[in-house]
Amino acid sequence: MMSKFTIGLDFGTDSVRALLVNAATGGEIACSVHGYARWRAGKYCNAEVNQFRQHPEDYLIGLEAVVRDILRQAPAGTAENVIGISVDTTGSTPVAVDRSGTPLAMTAGFEDNPDAMFILWKDHTAIQEAEEITRHAKNWGGKDFTRFEGGIYSSEWFWAKLLRTLRVDEKVRQAAFSWVEHCDWIPAVLTGNTDPLTMKRSRCAGGHKAMWHKAWHGLPPEAFLRGIDPLLTGWRERLYDHTYTSDTAAGNLSPEWAEKLGLSTEVTVGVGALDCHFGAVGAQIEPYLLSKVMGTSTCDIVVVPAAELKDKVIKGICGQVDGSVIPDLTGLEAGQSAFGDVYAWFKHLLAWPLEHFALEGREEALSRLLPALEQAAAKTPIGQSGAAALDWFNGRRTPDANQKLTGAIFGLNLASSAPLIYRALCEATVFGAKRIVDHFMAEGVTVKGIIALGGIAQKSPFVMQMCADVLDLPVKVAKSEQSCALGAAMFAAVTAGYYPDVETAMKAMGSGFETTYQPIPANTARYAGPYRNYCRYAALVERENTIT
C-alpha cells in the first residue's frame, strides 16, 4: 500500500510555508516558502503609527505557489495520496468581508484601502479601542468578558480592530457584512464555503480573541457590545455562536481549489488555528512544559489538564482556552510582543550610516552584523555590561498586557559600546521571558521546562543558553525547523482520520529535539542581580507610564 501524506500550511508574518509530510512517520518530504510581495514592498503599512496590513491576494498567490511547489518536488504519485491539509496563521489577524465572505480589498473600490485588508497581529492602531473594551468590561455591571484573556483586552485582537476600523473608515463600515480571522478564512476558501454565517470558526482565533466562551454560550451579548460603542450594534448576529477545535474538519477541498492545487476533492481541510498553537503541537508539547515560539515576537503556551484548574482563572496572561492547543487540555497563552524584533531594531539602528552613505559591502556586513555583535557580547562577563534594557519595544503582551509601554536602555556611559548594549538587549528579552514564567508560577501553574522553537531557538546558542541560565530550567530546542507547519500536518492527519487524536499523531509524527540547554548554576546565580535590576527598572517605567 502506498504511503499517505498530509500538508501543513503555515502563514507567518512575512511569508507562507507549505510542508509535505509522511502521515505515518512525520518524515518531511518537501517544503516551500513564498514571501508576500506587497508586504515586502512595504505597502499599506506605516511603522510609525504601528499600522500593519496585508492584502488577501498575497495570501492566495502564496498558497497556490507553495502547494504547487511541494508537489513538484515530491515523487510522482504523491499528490494522489495527500489526505489532509491544515492551516495556521498569525493572529488575531481579522478582515472585513462582504456578504459572500470576500475580504473587501478583493472587491471593487477597496483594492488599495488598508482598512479593507487583513489587520496583522502586530498592528497597534487600536490601542484606544482596546482600553475602552477593558474598561467597559469592568464597569458595565455584568460579567467581565475579558476574564479568560487575563482581564485585559489587547489592541492586537478582533473587537478592538473591528471597532477601530468602523470608527475611522465609513466606506468599509458601510460595505462590510461580517469579519473573519485569517486562519478561518483560508480553510473557508479551500473548502468553498466562505459564507460568514456558516463557515467553521476556530476555537483559538475566532473564539478566544473575540471573547467567545462556552460559559456564556458564544460571543459576548449584544447589550455588552453596544455599550462599548453604538457602532458595534448588529455585528454579533452576523458573526457566529459556535467555535471548533482543530481536530475537526472544516470540509473537503472544493473542486475549484482541488484543481488549482493539483489535489483531489477527497482531501479534508481542517479547522485552522494560530501558528503558535500548531507550533506547540509540532514541537510535541506536554503538560507543564512551556512551548515558546521565538521569532520576531514570542508566543508562549503551557497546557494543563482542565480538571486541574477547576474554576480558577489565571490573571494577567493573554488567554486561557479549553482545547485551543490540544482538545482535552486547557491552553494557557502568553507571549512577548518583541523578541527578535528587538535585535532587529538594533541592527537597523546601527545600519543607518551604511544605508545613508550607501557604503559598498553594506549588505554583506549587515547580514553578518548580529552574529558579530553576539560574538563580541558573549565576551562580556555576566552582569558586567553596566547597561540594562527594557524589552517593551512593541509594548508588553504578558504579564499584564500594556501596549503603551515602551523600550528603554539604562546605565549608559561613554564606554557603552555596541556589543555591551546588544548584550543588555538580549538580557532584556530573556528577562522578559523569565517574568512570564515567574508569573505562571506565582499563579500556581507549574513550569518544568521550556520547549523552544522558531528562528532564534535554532540560530542563537548564545540567547538559548542565556534562557536556560536565567530561567534556571532546561530548554529543549525542537529539531524541526518548521514546527508550526509540522503541527499543522499532524492536525491534518487527525482530521483526515489517519489518527484518532492529536496525542497519537504527535507521538507518531514528532521529530524530537536537536539540543537541550541545561542551566549552568554559576551563571544562574550571576543573572540574579541583573534580573532584579530589570524588575526594578520595569516597575519604575511602568509607574511613570501610569502617571503620564
Place this chain on the structure above:
Amino acid sequence: MMSKFTIGLDFGTDSVRALLVNAATGGEIACSVHGYARWRAGKYCNAEVNQFRQHPEDYLIGLEAVVRDILRQAPAGTAENVIGISVDTTGSTPVAVDRSGTPLAMTAGFEDNPDAMFILWKDHTAIQEAEEITRHAKNWGGKDFTRFEGGIYSSEWFWAKLLRTLRVDEKVRQAAFSWVEHCDWIPAVLTGNTDPLTMKRSRCAGGHKAMWHKAWHGLPPEAFLRGIDPLLTGWRERLYDHTYTSDTAAGNLSPEWAEKLGLSTEVTVGVGALDCHFGAVGAQIEPYLLSKVMGTSTCDIVVVPAAELKDKVIKGICGQVDGSVIPDLTGLEAGQSAFGDVYAWFKHLLAWPLEHFALEGREEALSRLLPALEQAAAKTPIGQSGAAALDWFNGRRTPDANQKLTGAIFGLNLASSAPLIYRALCEATVFGAKRIVDHFMAEGVTVKGIIALGGIAQKSPFVMQMCADVLDLPVKVAKSEQSCALGAAMFAAVTAGYYPDVETAMKAMGSGFETTYQPIPANTARYAGPYRNYCRYAALVERENTIT
C-alpha cells in the same frame, strides 16, 4: 612705536593651542595647535573605569611646538615685542611632584606609571574618595569645607584624586612631596620656579578645587584632612596658604625657556587658570550672562558683584569663588559632565559595523555622520520623536553633582530610528543646560542670556537654536574660535601692565559675537512638555540610583 603682543596658551583635553594677539586690538596674528601624542595613542587611559591620565612630557613638547610655530608664522620682529604669556588648562588636573616640583612621571622609575601623571579632569576613579570627603565635611563636627563647592565634593577634584592615588599606589605615595595643578605647573615651569612651597597657585584651580577659602585662611586644617583618612596627614604643610587671581604675574620667563621659545626674559608669565574661566573672559562675559563653553562637556560660569551675594552661598553648583574669573566679581561655576561627548558616543556606537567590517569609505562617512544625523533629526517636529534621554553619560556635574548617575534612553519602539534617537540625545543635553539655568534662578541668581563658545557653539546651529528655544533666552555665539586662548592673551596683557585691569582688556581686545540665536516662542512652548518628561525621568532614575 612697534605694536606689542601677548600669547594665550590653552591646554585643552586633546591638544594645546597658542594664540598670538595684538595687545592693543586683540587682533589674532597667529594660531597653532599640537595634539598630545601619548594621549592620541590611548596610553595610560582606561575608559571602562574612567581612568584618564596625561603625561607631562606631552604638555612640554606641545608647548614648545605651538609657541615656536606662532612665532614662525608672525612677521619678523614680533617675538621681540611679545610682552606677556598667560596659560589656562583643564582642571582639576593635578599631579604628584617631588621636592623640586617635578611631576613623578618625569623622574626615574615612574615614566610609565599612570599614577605619576596628571589626572585629567574627567578621570572618575576617585568617586569613592569624593563621597568620603563630602560625608566627612557634613559629619566631622566642624565647618563644612565643601560649602563653596555647592556642598558636594567632586571626584573630578584635587583632594579626591590625591587621596585615591595615595591609597592605590604606595610607590607614588612614598616618592611624592607635594601636588600641583596643571595650570599652576606650566607657569611654574616657564618662570623657572617649580618649588611646590613657593610657586604661585591659582585662585580657581589650586584654590577652589582644593577647598581653599579666605574665610578659613587657606586650605582646610590638618585635623579635618586627617579625619578623612590618616593617609592625608602632613600634606597640607607641603601645599600652600595663599592663592592668586590671574591678573597677577607669576614671574618672568626663565632664561632656559626664553631660549627654548625664542622670546625674551622680559616677558611676564601670568598666574594660570582653568580654561573655561579664561574662555568666559575671552568671550566678554558680563554680570548676569551665563558663559557656556560647549565642547565634549560644558563649563558654565555666571559672574555677579560680590556685594550682591553678601553671605549667601549658592547650593548645588560646583563653585562660588571670589575673583576666579574677574578679580572683583564672584564666579559661580556649574557645568555638564558630557555634552558633545554624548553625540560622540552615539557616533561611536553607530560606527561599530563600519569599523568591525572595515568598510571602505568609513572614515569619510564617519566624518559626515553627525551633520547627516542632525539634518535628519531637524526634520522631526519638536516633541514628536517619542524617545527621550538623560544626558548623564559621564555622571552629572550640576545641579547637585553625582558621578554615579548614568545616561538612559526611554520611549523606544521598533520605529525609533537613528535620527530620532539623535534628536532625543541633543534634547537631553540642552535640557541638562536648562536644569542648570533653572537652578541658578531658583537660587536667586538672575540669568539674562547665554554666551556660547567652544566647538558646538560654532558648529551646530541646530543645537544652538534648540538652546535658545528651550532656555527661552538669547544665545550669543562668540566670534573667536579660540575664546579660551584669547582670554589668556587678555590676562597676559594685564599682567604685563599693558592694561590696568581685565575689564579694560576685555573691552579693547574682545572680538565680539558672530550670531545671536533668539528664542522662537512657538518652539519654546513645544519644548515644555518634553522638558517636563526629562525632569520626571531624571527624578525617577536618580531616586532609583539612590536606592541601589
